[in-house]
Amino acid sequence: MSLGGGLATTVALLSAAVVIVPIMQRLGLGAVLGYLAAGVLVGPAALTWVTEVEFLRHFSELGVVLFLFLVGLELEPKKLWQLRLSIFGLGTAQMLATAGVAAGALILLDWSPSEALMGGLGLALSSTAIGLTLMRERNFLPTTAGQAGFSVLLFQDLAIIPILALLPVYAPLKAQGGVENPHAWIVASVIVGIIVGGRILLRPVLRFVASAHLRETFTALALFLVLGISLVMEKLHLSMGLGAFLAGVLLADSEYRHALETDLEPFRGLLLGLFFMTVGMSIPIEAVLAQPLALFLGVGFILALKIALLLSLARIFKIPRSQATFFSLVLSQVGEFAFVLFAMAKEWGFLSSEKSGLLLAIVALSMVSTPILLWVYDRITARKEKTSSQSREADKIEDESHPVIIAGFGRFGQIIGRLLHANGIGTTVLDYEPEQIELLRRFGFKVYYGDATRLDLLEAAGAAKAKILVVAIDDVDASIKLIDLVREHFPHLKIVARARNVQHVYELIDRNVSVWERELFEGSLNAGTEVLRLMGWTAFSAQKAAHRFRDHNIAMIMDLAPQRKNQKEMATRAQAARDDLAKMMAKEHAKREDSESAWNTQ
Amino acid sequence: MSSLLFVFAHPDPNRSRANRAVLDRVRDLSNITISDLYEKYPRFHIRVAEEQALLEAASTIVLQYPMYWYSLPPLLMLWIDDVLTEGFAYGKSGNALRGKNFCLSFTTGGGSEAYSPQGYHERPITDFLPPLMQTARLCGMKWLEPLILHGASRATPEQIDAHARHVRTQLEALT
Numbered sequence: 006m007s008l009g010g011g012l013a014t015t016v017a018l019l020s021a022a023v024v025i026v027p028i029m030q031r032l033g034l035g036a037v038l039g040y041l042a043a044g045v046l047v048g049p050a051a052l053t054w055v056t057e058v059e060f061l062r063h064f065s066e067l068g069v070v071l072f073l074f075l076v077g078l079e080l081e082p083k084k085l086w087q088l089r090l091s092i093f094g095l096g097t098a099q100m101l102a103t104a105g106v107a108a109g110a111l112i113l114l115d116w117s118p119s120e121a122l123m124g125g126l127g128l129a130l131s132s133t134a135i136g137l138t139l140m141r142e143r144n145f146l147p148t149t150a151g152q153a154g155f156s157v158l159l160f161q162d163l164a165i166i167p168i169l170a171l172l173p174v175y176a177p178l179k180a181q182g183g184v185e186n187p188h189a190w191i192v193a194s195v196i197v198g199i200i201v202g203g204r205i206l207l208r209p210v211l212r213f214v215a216s217a218h219l220r221e222t223f224t225a226l227a228l229f230l231v232l233g234i235s236l237v238m239e240k241l242h243l244s245m246g247l248g249a250f251l252a253g254v255l256l257a258d259s260e261y262r263h264a265l266e267t268d269l270e271p272f273r274g275l276l277l278g279l280f281f282m283t284v285g286m287s288i289p290i291e292a293v294l295a296q297p298l299a300l301f302l303g304v305g306f307i308l309a310l311k312i313a314l315l316l317s318l319a320r321i322f323k324i325p326r327s328q329a330t331f332f333s334l335v336l337s338q339v340g341e342f343a344f345v346l347f348a349m350a351k352e353w354g355f356l357s358s359e360k361s362g363l364l365l366a367i368v369a370l371s372m373v374s375t376p377i378l379l380w381v382y383d384r385i386t387a388r389k390e391k392t393s394s395q396s397r398e399a400d401k402i403e404d405e406s407h408p409v410i411i412a413g414f415g416r417f418g419q420i421i422g423r424l425l426h427a428n429g430i431g432t433t434v435l436d437y438e439p440e441q442i443e444l445l446r447r448f449g450f451k452v453y454y455g456d457a458t459r460l461d462l463l464e465a466a467g468a469a470k471a472k473i474l475v476v477a478i479d480d481v482d483a484s485i486k487l488i489d490l491v492r493e494h495f496p497h498l499k500i501v502a503r504a505r506n507v508q509h510v511y512e513l514i515d516r517n518v519s520v521w522e523r524e525l526f527e528g529s530l531n532a533g534t535e536v537l538r539l540m541g542w543t544a545f546s547a548q549k550a551a552h553r554f555r556d557h558n559i560a561m562i563m564d565l566a567p568q569r570k571n572q573k574e575m576a577t578r579a580q581a582a583r584d585d586l587a588k589m590m591a592k593e594h595a596k597r598e599d600s601e602s603a604w605n606t607q
Numbered sequence: 608m609s610s611l612l613f614v615f616a617h618p619d620p621n622r623s624r625a626n627r628a629v630l631d632r633v634r635d636l637s638n639i640t641i642s643d644l645y646e647k648y649p650r651f652h653i654r655v656a657e658e659q660a661l662l663e664a665a666s667t668i669v670l671q672y673p674m675y676w677y678s679l680p681p682l683l684m685l686w687i688d689d690v691l692t693e694g695f696a697y698g699k700s701g702n703a704l705r706g707k708n709f710c711l712s713f714t715t716g717g718g719s720e721a722y723s724p725q726g727y728h729e730r731p732i733t734d735f736l737p738p739l740m741q742t743a744r745l746c747g748m749k750w751l752e753p754l755i756l757h758g759a760s761r762a763t764p765e766q767i768d769a770h771a772r773h774v775r776t777q778l779e780a781l782t
């Protein structure tokens with residue numbers, strides 16, 4: 006039953022999305038698979054509610070274009086530079102090795118070289134949506150392996166751009182309308198044109214429109230920008246995505262970045278969803294189901310290949326052993342961009358619809374496999390932890406548990422740990438990432454890997470017997486979470502907290518944490534004291550000024566604590582307190598002089 | 608108004624025998640305020656206003672300390688420097704301490720015979736006290752007989768405890 010008419014189609018698509026996507030999300034399979042399943046369901050293969058697949062796909066490719074624009078927009082040169090080694094080293098290695106082996110295997114299966122190349126490249130990609138979400142959920146991103154995973158995904162997002170850009174250039178199918186494929190020099194000059202033109206024009210135009218303060222005009226402009234560039238690219242038979250990506254990069258450091266992001270986000274989400282639905286619709290289900298063996302072998306092979314390669318890369322790039330398995334599992338699926346690539350490759354004549362259908366099905370199944378693999382992984386590690394903590398219990402009886410636990414062994418926690426160690430006080434250290442774990446152990450630290458906000462880990466660390474907990478983690482939310490947890494389960498522990506800033510201090514005061522230290526305060530105060538000395542103050546008087554400043558500052562924080570929700574009151578009081586301090590300093594100077602002169606008697 | 612300010616100055620009470628014993632003995636006296644200087648001001652930065660308020664509220668001021676170099680531990684000396692300011696403790700309008708009792712309670716390493724002309728320190732202990740006596744006078748305070756434990760390092764626990772009890776009775780009589 007085909008529901009003709011644009012409105013009916015729209016309603017059919019929306020209803021499928023609204024019903025199926027949340028269900029898949031609940032099952033932990035993610036929205037992408039939800040859209041895909043919805044597409045299969047309403048498409049020609051099943052309910053046949055929607056039949057104008059080609060038209061819809063062409064329209065929904067705008068979702069991909071918007072996505073690439075946003076990828077460009079979020080590209081922070083600083084972050085890129087910071088992670089350059091892992092992005093370009095690890096990222097390139099993962100892409101090349103996986104694509105190479107996968108393509109080789111496909112050639113052995115009698116695929117043509119260009120088909121195998123497409124297949125290999127697509128299968129090498131992992132799912133940013135799945136990978137990032139899972140790593141974030143488990144607080145894995147700050148670890149070495151987490152950063153490596155992030156880099157691999159980022160590299161893939163970047164790699165997809167030239168691949169998509171080059172597709173039309175080398176397309177075996179001549180572009181429709183009898184136009185020749187674009188020459189490389191046209192591509193190059195258009196890119197240069199966009200970069201130069203974009204630099205000069207984009208910002209003034211954005212500023213002009215933004216100054217009208219009409220939100221929808223700004224949104225319209227943002228859409229116009231992306232679609233306009235896409236249109237130009239399409240007319241020239243170039244990749245729309247490349248144009249959009251470039252435009253995004255050009256605006257990444259502009260003041261409009263966040264506004265553009267928030268305005269385009271819903272369009273991107275919906276259109277990308279639609280795109281995945283059309284991918285689902287165009288999977289030739291019958292043909293795929295006709296060869297179940299190929300399908301399952303394919304999935305098994307690609308998963309095994311990716312996991313094996315990621316494990317060996319983890320070795321080479323010195324990712325801690327304990328994190329390597331999770332790292333390779335979390336990136337083992339094939340990602341949503343393979344859908345894009347395979348769909349496009351089919352359109353441009355690189356892949357037959359049968360082959361792209363098979364590949365699409367493999368991608369989908371591989372995505373389903375990740376939650377299952379992780380479930381198994383969790384079971385196994387849970388069992389291992391149990392047995393190892395039991396054997397630890399055994400030797401715990403002889404070596405007395407330590408009185409101090411330090412959560413977070415970054416720059417802050419390390420100083421504390423070393424001071425205590427130098428004075429013969431035993432400490433147990435909790436951290437995600439004790440990089441030099443062996444070294445720390447040799448120095449007598451008991452180090453536990455893992456998230457300090459987990460109750461079982463605190464128990465294993467001896468929180469029940471310890472006296473003091475030093476909360477030295479740098480993440481404010483995690484710090485608060487840990488403190489609440491400890492207050493509930495280990496109320497006897499005295500807490501010494503690292504505070505990131507005054508706001509954090511107030512959170513601590515609210516929780517009756519009496520010993521807190523702002524991480525930057527003492528260091529900055531000491532540096533300020535040195536400035537006074539260089540200004541000609543004597544060492545001791547500079548020191549005294551710093552002491553007075555500290556006293557006053559802390560008194561002010563305590564004084565403002567009840568007021569902190571009231572911005573205005575805060576501001577006036579803080580100002581008054583600053584004036585106060587200046588007056589007080591002057592007064593004490595005068596007093597000292599009085600005291601001196603009083604002794605000058607005959 | 609017969610409250611007592613007990614200013615305690617020992618750099619490391621965990622290693623102290625004598626001064627710590629005295630502190631522990633007097634801790635639960637009624638009307639006593641203990642001001643443990645090294646505990647409050649480990650960085651030698653004294654909050655003057657706070658200390659002056661404590662002094663004003665007291666009718667008797669006791670300094671409890673080990674004798675160092677015939678004088679006071681450095682933080683106690685600094686406390687006198689910083690807290691007894693002109694206009695507060697002495698000078699034109701400086702009469703905040705006027706009429707209060709002032710009592711030294713200290714311990715020495717040297718035995719009582721060391722503090723005699725033939726002894727190791729060649730002078731009686733009273734020869735070392737005039738500067739503090741004069742300080743009390745300048746501030747208008749009433750000088751009370753010092754409470755001294757000689758030979759504190761070699762004293763037996765019983766001797767130390769006897770001295771601590773003695774100090775307690777003396778102070779009790781004042782409150």
Ligand SMILES: Cc1cc2nc3c(=O)[nH]c(=O)nc-3n(C[C@H](O)[C@H](O)[C@H](O)COP(=O)(O)O)c2cc1C
Pocket residue numbers: 617622623624625626627672673674675676677678714715716717759760
């Ligand atoms: C730096 C220093 C200086 C000292 N000077 C003297 C002194 O001048 N005369 C003296 O009899 N004892 C002197 N002593 C000994 C202390 O007074 C003695 O150890 C103390 O009273 C013991 O009391 P405590 O058990 O409370 O520490 C000195 C000790 C130190 C550490």
